[in-house]
Amino acid sequence: xxxxxxxxxxxxxxxxxxxxxxxxxxxxxxxxxxxxxxxxxxxxxxxxxxxxxxxxxxxxxxxxxxxxxxxxxxxxxxxxxxxxxxxxxxxxxxxxxxxxxxxxxxxxxxxxxxxxxxxxxxxx
Numbered sequence: 001x002x003x004x005x006x007x008x009x010x011x012x013x014x015x016x017x018x019x020x021x022x023x024x025x026x027x028x029x030x031x032x033x034x035x036x037x038x039x040x041x042x043x044x045x046x047x048x049x050x051x052x053x054x055x056x057x058x059x060x061x062x063x064x065x066x067x068x069x070x071x072x073x074x075x076x077x078x079x080x081x082x083x084x085x086x087x088x089x090x091x092x093x094x095x096x097x098x099x100x101x102x103x104x105x106x107x108x109x110x111x112x113x114x115x116x117x118x119x120x121x122x123x124x
Contacts, residue, residue, distance in 0.1 A: 068115060095118045
């Protein structure tokens with residue numbers, strides 16, 4: 001029995017599936033209405049973070065992305081844990097994808113980082 005004819009379709013199907021899964025991670029449509037303005041930067045996994053004024057997260061290591069407009073309701077049940085000028089307790093672990101928005105209105109110049117939250121876990 002020759003298995004070669006079956007291996008090619010299986011290989012193509014596997015590659016197509018992997019491409020579709022990896023492309024969704026970089027898809028900015030979960031972030032906001034101006035999809036053309038959001039550019040994928042990186043993925044965050046199991047990062048220690050604090051919620052800052054229900055506007056964004058301060059992540060251990062220096063990132064401070066805002067919450068994507070389409071995800072603002074997702075963080076409503078969580079309490080603010082960031083305290084300026086004090087050591088951070090990092091009360092949350094977060095998973096998500098950071099995008100830069102080059103054309104979003106902000107108070108600073110340059111691209112503004114936004115995060116699509118995939119998962120939030122509160123640490124006691």
